[in-house]
Amino acid sequence: MELIQQMLSGEKRACARLITSVENNPEEAEKILRKIYKFTGNASIIGITGPPGAGKSTLTDKIVKSLVGEGKKVGIIAVDPTSPYSGGSILGDRIRMQDLALNPKVFIRSMGTRGQLGGLSKYTKNALKILDAAGYDYIIIETVGVGQSEVDIVKAADTIVMVMVPGLGDDIQSIKAGIMEIGDIFAINKSDLFGADRTATEVNMMLDLAASVERRPPVVKVTASKNEGIDELVTEIKKHIDYLKDSGKLEERRRSNMELEITELIEYELKKIVISNITSENKLKSEVDKVINKEKNMYEVRDEFLKTIKE
Amino acid sequence: MRPIRVLVAKPGLDGHDRGAKVIARALRDAGMEVIYTGLRQTPEQIVAAAVQEDVDVVGLSILSGAHNYLFPRVAELMKEQGAGDVLIIGGGVIPDEDIPGLKEAGVSEIFTPGTTTTEMIEFIKGNLKRDI
Numbered sequence: 001m002e003l004i005q006q007m008l009s010g011e012k013r014a015c016a017r018l019i020t021s022v023e024n025n026p027e028e029a030e031k032i033l034r035k036i037y038k039f040t041g042n043a044s045i046i047g048i049t050g051p052p053g054a055g056k057s058t059l060t061d062k063i064v065k066s067l068v069g070e071g072k073k074v075g076i077i078a079v080d081p082t083s084p085y086s087g088g089s090i091l092g093d094r095i096r097m098q099d100l101a102l103n104p105k106v107f108i109r110s111m112g113t114r115g116q117l118g119g120l121s122k123y124t125k126n127a128l129k130i131l132d133a134a135g136y137d138y139i140i141i142e143t144v145g146v147g148q149s150e151v152d153i154v155k156a157a158d159t160i161v162m163v164m165v166p167g168l169g170d171d172i173q174s175i176k177a178g179i180m181e182i183g184d185i186f187a188i189n190k191s192d193l194f195g196a197d198r199t200a201t202e203v204n205m206m207l208d209l210a211a212s213v214e215r216r217p218p219v220v221k222v223t224a225s226k227n228e229g230i231d232e233l234v235t236e237i238k239k240h241i242d243y244l245k246d247s248g249k250l251e252e253r254r255r256s257n258m259e260l261e262i263t264e265l266i267e268y269e270l271k272k273i274v275i276s277n278i279t280s281e282n283k284l285k286s287e288v289d290k291v292i293n294k295e296k297n298m299y300e301v302r303d304e305f306l307k308t309i310k311e
Numbered sequence: 312m313r314p315i316r317v318l319v320a321k322p323g324l325d326g327h328d329r330g331a332k333v334i335a336r337a338l339r340d341a342g343m344e345v346i347y348t349g350l351r352q353t354p355e356q357i358v359a360a361a362v363q364e365d366v367d368v369v370g371l372s373i374l375s376g377a378h379n380y381l382f383p384r385v386a387e388l389m390k391e392q393g394a395g396d397v398l399i400i401g402g403g404v405i406p407d408e409d410i411p412g413l414k415e416a417g418v419s420e421i422f423t424p425g426t427t428t429t430e431m432i433e434f435i436k437g438n439l440k441r442d443i
Contacts, residue, residue, distance in 0.1 A: 013393050016365035024313040087314060088339035094360060095349035101359045108363055112314070112344050 004035055007134050012107055015134050019109055022126035029126050039133035041254075043075070044241050046138060047157030049119060049179065052145025054163045055189040057096035059224040059233075060142050064100055066234045067138055073105045075131035075139040079120055082112035089113075093142060107131065118152030119143035125156050125261070149178040155257050158250060159240045160184045161233070164203065166195035180206065183217055185236045191221040191229065215243060277309055312443055315343045315435065317368040320357040321350050322385065325375035334370060334402065337428035338435075354381060358388040366397060367441050371418075373403040378413065386417030396440045402426070 006014035022029040046063075048056050057078065064074045078093035091110035100106045109131075111121045120143060131139050143153050153160055162183030186207075188200045203219050210216070218236050222229030244250035278284040287304075290296045319335045321328050328350055335345045346364050348357065361369050369389070371382055382401050389397055401413065402422040410421045419438060422431055 013362050016363050020313075020365045082344075083339060086340045087342040089314075089344050090335055090339050091344060091346045091364075094346060098349060098352070098356065101348075101356045101363075108360075110344075110346050110364060114314075 001032070001035065004032065007130065008036075008039065010135065015107060015130060016109070018130050019127045022130060023111065023121075023123045029123070033126065033129055036129065036133040040129045041132065043132040043136050043139045044159070045128065045132075045157045046140045046237060047143065047153035047160040048140060048163060049143040049146055049150075049153050049160060049182075050163030050187075050189075051147065051165070051168065054145070054165045055224045056142050056145070056163050057093040059161075059163055059187065059189060059222065059230075060093075060140055061097045061100060062224050062227055062230045063234060063237070064097070064106060064140065066230055068100075068103060068105050071105075072137040073135060074107075075134070075136035076100075076106070076108045076142065077124055077127055077131070077139065078108065078110045078142040079113060079124060079144050080110065081144050082114045082121075084115070087114075107134070107136065113144055116152070117150065119146045119150030120152045120156060128156060146179055151179060151182050154182050155260060158244055158253060159237055161187050161237065163187050163189050164199060165190045166193050166199045168199075184240050185217055185233070186219045187229075187233055188219060188221045189224055192223045192226065196221060274305070274309060278305055315368065315439065315443060316346065316364060316366040317343050317370055317435070318346045318348065318357070318361045318364060318366045319370045319372065320348050320352050320360070321372050322352050322354055322357055322381040323373060323375050323377045324351060325373060325377075326350060327374050328372070330374070330403065331370075331372040334372065334428065334431070337432065338370075341432045343435075354384040354388055357385055358392055358394070361389065361397060362392050362394055367439055367443070368398045368400065368435055371399070371401045373401065373405070376404075378403065378405050379409055382413050382418050383416035390417070398435065398438055398440050400431070400434070402431075 003014045003017055007018050018032055022032055048060050050056050060076060064076065067074050080089055080091045080093060082089040089112035091112060093110055094108060097108060100108060109127060111124060111127065113121045116122050124141060128139055141153060141157055160182050162179065164186060186203050188196055190196065200219055200221055207216055220229055220233045220236055222233055287301045291298055291301060317338050319331050321331050335347050338345045346366065348360050369385065371385060373381060378401065386399050389395060389399065399418050400420045401418045405421055405423055413421055420434055
């Protein structure tokens with residue numbers, strides 16, 4: 001395909017068009033990803049996550065400027081929520097990254113979650129592969145504003161920066177399960193506000209409680225809007241990338257993510273087979289009637305369907 | 312069918328974006344994905360964003376009076392970037408006598424004060440230049 005050649009040679013228009021295809025059309029996505037897969041795997045993928053309004057977009061803007069300053073190419077995927085009512089969305093992360101729009105080394109794409117609840121959109125990983133193949137050295141995925149349990153970013157990123165802000169709760173919040181467990185680096189943003197030291201202390205104490213000490217995530221205080229602490233944060237990100245490579249963890253992490261991805265692909269195809277089987281000739285409907293009338297139970301129906309599919 | 316993607320942008324030196332926000336919200340509620348880029352954008356920034364976001368529609372809002380320069384400039388750059396198949400619409404305080412010239416320059420429709428959001432949504436849905 002011509003678009004793929006153009007994308008590989010760095011044309012942004014082609015890159016953008018391919019992302020639209022892989023975001024919307026599973027068949028097209030498969031055709032494209034089959035062709036470009038061999039060009040992927042070179043980018044370092046950084047996830048930026050944290051609650052709404054924590055400053056993820058502003059922080060992303062500053063991190064990208066620092067990386068671009070070293071001559072690196074950076075792709076950004078910024079996810080914002082889709083309305084469960086209208087299916088529409090306001091994708092506003094670019095507002096904080098206005099100066100980057102014209103930078104030839106930067107590509108920014110906004111995506112709506114479209115019903116996914118894990119902090120990413122269903123096809124974020126597809127878009128990621130396009131940017132990876134297009135030769136971006138770093139790809140930053142900015143999740144939607146997360147609460148306590150949106151951890152899909154773990155399946156997509158190598159290095160996760162958890163952005164926190166002062167004033168969101170006491171120390172018990174920081175020892176709960178969920179998003180607090182996935183940070184490879186903790187950035188305490190808006191550190192010029194009252195309570196930042198306390199938040200940093202609480203996060204530090206939470207991290208010191210952990211039994212495993214193989215690598216203790218660092219806590220960095222930043223004020224993204226004033227560009228303070230960014231150098232230190234970028235240094236920590238790079239240290240984590242080196243750690244992943246040197247310890248073999250990068251390969252481990254990517255292997256387990258690939259296992260999961262392949263499993264999901266198989267599940268998707270199986271589901272299609274199952275659904276076409278049970279919905280043909282209203283088979284499911286007549287079985288439901290029997291279950292409602294107590295002639296059969298739901299497990300019998302399940303077993304019968306599985307039996308016909310296996311045959 | 313995928314959602315229609317729209318870039319809502321405010322070109323030039325104009326600090327009022329309440330109108331643009333009302334429009335963005337109405338398009339969101341009509342099921343569209345709206346990319347809002349914020350105030351004081353140059354035509355170059357707007358076009359770069361439109362290309363990277365691969366939008367179907369660019370909606371420009373302007374109150375400053377500089378529409379006769381900024382709107383045609385956006386349309387021209389879009390064509391230059393190979394994005395001539397994107398529907399461009401404009402809105403704001405725009406005198407009637409300026410509208411024919413803007414349409415000739417590649418802006419498909421101009422919405423002036425009093426237009427309902429429903430009219431605008433219908434126009435977008437009926438005039439897309441790309442398949443959804």
